[in-house]
Amino acid sequence: MAERPRIFGKFGGSAPAAVATVAVGSTRTGGAVARIRSALASHGALALKVLVVLWVVAVLASVFFVMKA
Incomplete structure (x- = not known):
């Protein structure tokens, strides 16, 4: 496995890896969310205002x- 390039020198964190995400949801809640x-x-x-x-x-x-307790 190839090592990712370091972005902050020898001791810094490595570059973030790209991650693909897929929205997962119920088909019944799709209309409610909209x-x-x-x-x-x-x-x-x-x-x-109502929530406050x-x-x-x-x-x-x-x-x-x-x-009271």
Whole structure:
């Protein structure tokens, strides 16, 4: 096996090897992913605001339950 060329001298890391990847997914989720992408493209700012609000509510609820325990 041929050694890959070193990119940072004698002690440096070697050049990264090229890797081919194939997307693996279920055929049933393909339509759902496309719908989610299109919804985020048209309503991305609103989705971000909703997620931030849900995250804050989850944190406050967890603090509340910890304080009650």
